[in-house]
Amino acid sequence: MAQSTYTSVVLAKRPAAEIVPGETFAKKENPMPSEKDLKDDQVLIENLYLSLDPAMRGWLNDRRSYIPPVQIGEIMRGMAIGRVVASKSPKHKVGDYVTATSGWTEVAIVPAKEVTPLEVSANGKVTDALGVLGLTGLTAYFGILEIGQIKEGDFVVVSGAAGATGSVVCQIAKLKGAKVLGLAGTDDKVQWLKELGCDAALNYKDPEFASKFRESTKDLIDVFFDNVGGDILDLALSRAKPFSRFVMCGAISQYNSAAPVGPKNFAMIISMRIKLQGFIVFDFAAKYAEARKELSQWLAEGKIQRKETIIKGGLNAAEQALLDLYKGVNTGKLLVEVKPEESGVGSRL
Ligand SMILES: NC(=O)c1ccc[n+]([C@@H]2O[C@H](COP(=O)([O-])OP(=O)(O)OC[C@H]3O[C@@H](n4cnc5c(N)ncnc54)[C@H](OP(=O)(O)O)[C@@H]3O)[C@@H](O)[C@H]2O)c1
Structure with missing residues (x-):
C-alpha cells in the first residue's frame, strides 16, 4: 500500500427519520497503519466489499436493541470482505480473504478472533460470503x-x-x-x-x-x-x-x-x-457452520440461485447506496465495492 492515508466514514449526527446525505455521516482521513502498528493477535485488513443492510438504519438510533447503537464519531458498523495485508496472528496470513465487522473503512486493524477466513464453495463466488453464505x-x-x-x-x-x-x-x-x-x-x-x-x-x-x-x-x-x-x-x-x-x-x-x-x-x-x-x-450462531454447509451444498448443486447488486465508487458511494436500499435499488444482496479489485478476487466473481 503506497497510500499515506485511508478513508473511513463515521456517524456524525443521528437522523430523526431518513438518513440525511452530507449530515448523518462524515468522511474522515486517517494515517495509514502498517505492520508495526499491530499488536499480537491483530490483523490489518484492506476492505474490498461492504455489505449494506436494512438494519443499519436501526443502529443509528440511540435506543435499546439487540445490539448497541453506533456512537457519534464512531466508524459506521458494517460487515465487509477484505484481504489481510499484515498479520500478527498465526491464524491469518497476508493475502487471505476474510470477513469481519470492520465497518465503513478502507482499512482496519481487527482482533484475529473477530476475523473469519473466507472459503469459496464449489459453484460459489467470493461475495457469497456476504450473501447466501453470510x-x-x-x-x-x-x-x-x-x-x-x-x-x-x-x-x-x-x-x-x-x-x-x-x-x-x-x-x-x-x-x-x-x-x-x-x-x-x-x-x-x-x-x-x-x-x-x-x-x-x-x-x-x-x-x-x-x-x-x-x-x-x-x-x-x-x-x-x-x-x-x-x-x-x-x-x-x-x-x-x-x-x-x-x-x-x-x-x-x-x-x-x-x-x-x-x-x-x-x-x-x-x-x-x-x-x-x-x-x-x-441467536443461531452455534449452528452457523452446519447451516453454511447445507447452503453451500445447495449452491454447488444449483438448487439455490442468487443475484447481487454491486455499487461501485468506493466508500464515497456507501451513504447513497444505503439510502437506495430502502428504495429497492437491489435485487438480491446489496454490496459496495470498496476497492476496485486488481489482484485476483475479480477473476473469481
Ligand atoms: N432478524 C434478523 O436477524 C435479520 C437479519 C438480516 C436481515 N433482517 C431483515 O430482513 C429484511 C431484509 O433484509 P436484507 O438484508 O435481505 O435486505 P434486502 O431484502 O436485500 O433489501 C431490502 C429490500 O426491501 C424492500 N423494501 C424497501 N422498502 C420497502 C417498503 N417500504 N415496503 C416493502 N419493501 C420494501 C426493497 O425491495 P422492493 O423493491 O421489493 O421494495 C429492498 O430491495 C430487513 O427487514 C432486515 O432488517 C433481519
Whole structure:
C-alpha cells in the first residue's frame, strides 16, 4: 500500500427519520497503519466489499436493541470482505480473504478472533460470503426452518422476496415442498421470483395489489415470512390460517419512519391463534457452520440461485447506496465495492 492515508466514514449526527446525505455521516482521513502498528493477535485488513443492510438504519438510533447503537464519531458498523495485508496472528496470513465487522473503512486493524477466513464453495463466488453464505443467507435458513417450522405442502408467503434474505427464503421453502408466493416492488423482481421457482409472485406497488393478494391467498397462509411490516403485514394477518406461523424477520417499511406503526389487524393474532415470533440471526450462531454447509451444498448443486447488486465508487458511494436500499435499488444482496479489485478476487466473481 503506497497510500499515506485511508478513508473511513463515521456517524456524525443521528437522523430523526431518513438518513440525511452530507449530515448523518462524515468522511474522515486517517494515517495509514502498517505492520508495526499491530499488536499480537491483530490483523490489518484492506476492505474490498461492504455489505449494506436494512438494519443499519436501526443502529443509528440511540435506543435499546439487540445490539448497541453506533456512537457519534464512531466508524459506521458494517460487515465487509477484505484481504489481510499484515498479520500478527498465526491464524491469518497476508493475502487471505476474510470477513469481519470492520465497518465503513478502507482499512482496519481487527482482533484475529473477530476475523473469519473466507472459503469459496464449489459453484460459489467470493461475495457469497456476504450473501447466501453470510448473515442474510443464514437469516433465511434459520428463519424459515427453525422459526417457520416449514413442512411439505405449507402455503408460504414471503415479503421483501427479491432481496438477499427473501430470495433465499423462497428457494428453501420450495426445496422443502412448500407452495410459495413472493412479494416484491418491481415487475422485474416479480419475474425473477418466478424464475427462482416461486409458484406466484406479486408486485406490491401494483394499484390492484390488495385484491390480487386476496385472490392469491384464497387457501389462507400457513407461514408468513415478513421482511417489511406495515401494510403488507396487515394484509397477511387478514389472510392467516388458524395456527399459522408468522416469522418476524424485519420491518423495513418502518425503519425510516419517525413514528413507526404496528399492525391494525392485531386481533387476528388472537382469533387465528397465530404464532408470531421475532428472531435475530445471532441467536443461531452455534449452528452457523452446519447451516453454511447445507447452503453451500445447495449452491454447488444449483438448487439455490442468487443475484447481487454491486455499487461501485468506493466508500464515497456507501451513504447513497444505503439510502437506495430502502428504495429497492437491489435485487438480491446489496454490496459496495470498496476497492476496485486488481489482484485476483475479480477473476473469481
Ligand atoms: N432478524 C434478523 O436477524 C435479520 C437479519 C438480516 C436481515 N433482517 C431483515 O430482513 C429484511 C431484509 O433484509 P436484507 O438484508 O435481505 O435486505 P434486502 O431484502 O436485500 O433489501 C431490502 C429490500 O426491501 C424492500 N423494501 C424497501 N422498502 C420497502 C417498503 N417500504 N415496503 C416493502 N419493501 C420494501 C426493497 O425491495 P422492493 O423493491 O421489493 O421494495 C429492498 O430491495 C430487513 O427487514 C432486515 O432488517 C433481519
